[in-house]
Amino acid sequence: MKRILVSTVLVLCCFVLQSTVFKAISFGGIVPNLMIVLAASFGFMRGERTGLLFGFFCGLLCDIFFGQVLGLYAMIYMYIGFLNGKFNRAFYPEDIKLPMALILVSDLLYGLTCYLVLFMLRGRFNIGYYMINIILPEMVYTILVTMILYPIILWIHKKLEDSEQRSARKFV
Amino acid sequence: MSPIVKRKGEKFTLPGKYLLFILTILCTGLILLTFNTNFLSTPVSAVGGAVIVPLQEGINGAGKWLSKRSEELVQIRSLIQENEQLKKQVDELTIENIKLQQDRYELTNLRELYDLDVQYDDYEKVGARIIAKDSGNWFHTFVINKGSEDGLSVDMNVMAGSGLVGRIIDVGPNWAKVMSIISDNSNTSGMVLSTSDNLIVSGNLELYAEGVIGFEKLVDSADRVVEGDKIVTSNVSDKYLPGILIGYISSINVDSNNLTKSGLLTPAVDFEHLEEVLVITQLKQSIEE
Numbered sequence: 001m002k003r004i005l006v007s008t009v010l011v012l013c014c015f016v017l018q019s020t021v022f023k024a025i026s027f028g029g030i031v032p033n034l035m036i037v038l039a040a041s042f043g044f045m046r047g048e049r050t051g052l053l054f055g056f057f058c059g060l061l062c063d064i065f066f067g068q069v070l071g072l073y074a075m076i077y078m079y080i081g082f083l084n085g086k087f088n089r090a091f092y093p094e095d096i097k098l099p100m101a102l103i104l105v106s107d108l109l110y111g112l113t114c115y116l117v118l119f120m121l122r123g124r125f126n127i128g129y130y131m132i133n134i135i136l137p138e139m140v141y142t143i144l145v146t147m148i149l150y151p152i153i154l155w156i157h158k159k160l161e162d163s164e165q166r167s168a169r170k171f172v
Numbered sequence: 173m174s175p176i177v178k179r180k181g182e183k184f185t186l187p188g189k190y191l192l193f194i195l196t197i198l199c200t201g202l203i204l205l206t207f208n209t210n211f212l213s214t215p216v217s218a219v220g221g222a223v224i225v226p227l228q229e230g231i232n233g234a235g236k237w238l239s240k241r242s243e244e245l246v247q248i249r250s251l252i253q254e255n256e257q258l259k260k261q262v263d264e265l266t267i268e269n270i271k272l273q274q275d276r277y278e279l280t281n282l283r284e285l286y287d288l289d290v291q292y293d294d295y296e297k298v299g300a301r302i303i304a305k306d307s308g309n310w311f312h313t314f315v316i317n318k319g320s321e322d323g324l325s326v327d328m329n330v331m332a333g334s335g336l337v338g339r340i341i342d343v344g345p346n347w348a349k350v351m352s353i354i355s356d357n358s359n360t361s362g363m364v365l366s367t368s369d370n371l372i373v374s375g376n377l378e379l380y381a382e383g384v385i386g387f388e389k390l391v392d393s394a395d396r397v398v399e400g401d402k403i404v405t406s407n408v409s410d411k412y413l414p415g416i417l418i419g420y421i422s423s424i425n426v427d428s429n430n431l432t433k434s435g436l437l438t439p440a441v442d443f444e445h446l447e448e449v450l451v452i453t454q455l456k457q458s459i460e461e
Contacts, residue, residue: 016224019304019315020231024239029444030309048188056195064220065349066306066313068357071202078199082192114310119356119377129378134309 003160007042007054010156014038015061030137032145033107035062039077040106041099041153043084044091055081076113080106093158099150100143107142111135210342217344221319225347228303229317295413297331297450298322303347310377312355316449319346327411329452335440336360336405336416337449348451353418354380354443362387362418363406367396370406373418379436380443384422388434399424403437413456 014034022031035058043051059077063070084102091098115130124130186194205211300316318324320343330337330350338352353360358375371390379386390397401421405412417440424435 012223012227015307016227016231016304018307020228021235023305024235031307033308035307049185049191052188052192052195056199061220061224062307064216065224065304065315066308066311069203070206070216071199075196075199075203078192078195082188085188114308118310122357124356124378126378133381134377138309 006160011038011057030141032141033138035077036107036110037103037146037149039081040084040103041150043081044087044102045157047088048082048085051081051085052078076110080110093154103146104139104143107139111138217342221344221346232303295452295454297452299448300451301448302446312352314350316348316350319344319348321345323453324348324451327455329413331416331450332441332446334417336418337441339411352443354385354439360412361406361409362403364397365402365404369397384436384438387437390433392433410457413452
């Protein structure tokens with residue numbers, strides 16, 4: 001219950017921040033992708049199930065407010081969360097290299113999928129331009145923001161884990 | 173043993189694989205449904221409006237206050253410098269002013285000709301504030317803080333200053349989603365003001381980085397359209413009211429088919445610094461039954 005509440009607040013916070021504050025401090029019109037950071041990190045911290053649920057709801061929010069159809073972003077984010085969940089076994093809280101790499105690859109994957117579905121299918125074939133001007137800057141900016149956001153997410157994750165273990169012990 | 177079979181004494185949880193499968197089907201269904209119809213948008217947008225929009229408005233308010241304070245500090249420093257420059261400019265402008273006064277006579281004549289002023293004034297407009305912009309980097313859509321409760325509905329035209337911004341594509345009780353004309357998936361039917369030739373203005377992410385958007389399918393066999401001509405929304409558009417300024421032609425080329433022309437135009441609105449917009453509460457197509 002507590003976990004659901006905290007997760008909801010976290011997703012809402014990130015979405016609202018991304019669509020307001022980060023738009024104001026964007027570099028060259030590019031904003032970092034907080035939702036990817038959320039979906040990916042909960043994926044490798046908690047496993048496939050949590051990852052895909054996080055991805056699904058993050059994407060759904062984007063769909064409601066900014067998507068042309070409902071469900072497209074939800075699907076992209078969901079798969080990214082799920083794939084990150086595959087790396088749950090290789091995840092150690094002390095290690096920062098794997099999370100960084102995973103988030104970077106996730107954002108690249110997200111960018112490429114968006115290009116493929118939303119642009120290439122409409123006949124915009126200049127992938128080099130979109131790569132250099134949209135996808136790569138977004139990746140760099142996202143990874144910068146991750147350095148600040150990831151410790152916070154990790155901290156929340158640890159606190160939740162601790163409190164759940166404590167309450168589990170109480171019932172035994 | 174199958175992982176979905178419930179074992180005794182164990183809390184039932186659906187494994188990730190199956191959940192992924194179910195949600196994928198759900199998403200695909202939603203995409204297909206919303207691509208063709210929009211019956212889901214009312215409940216969904218109501219939920220979004222109740223939860224997210226107040227948050228976005230609050231953050232925007234706080235952000236604006238902060239940026240205003242910081243701006244003030246920066247301004248003091250630059251003001252001294254600016255003052256000197258301005259004095260120089262005053263001299264230049266006085267000369268220019270005289271020239272412009274001559275031009276004004278010509279302008280008033282032209283205005284009367286096109287009745288532009290009158291047309292704009294006829295439309296009833298509602299002011300709205302932008303509270304959120306597209307969370308991704310691919311499209312130029314944004315959310316404004318008025319919705320169906322303020323009398324807005326889908327397909328209403330949105331302006332800023334004197335130029336066209338876009339149109340409403342989705343509306344909730346207290347918010348509305350606006351797709352701008354520079355958005356990559358937007359096509360607007362336009363017309364050259366001086367010759368009444370129709371053309372299609374299409375947003376383009378690649379071009380907009382240079383501050384322009386493209387237009388195409390201009391039939392101008394008499395070669396009368398030149399750079400600098402005004403482009404307004406056309407009479408034949410089914411979404412846009414006629415005669416709203418879109419922008420100015422900045423370059424023009426003959427297509428390889430030798431029949432039509434295409435080129436670039438500079439939008440009349442500064443899309444980078446949009447804060448407030450005007451929504452025209454009159455629809456081009458009002459269904460009367």
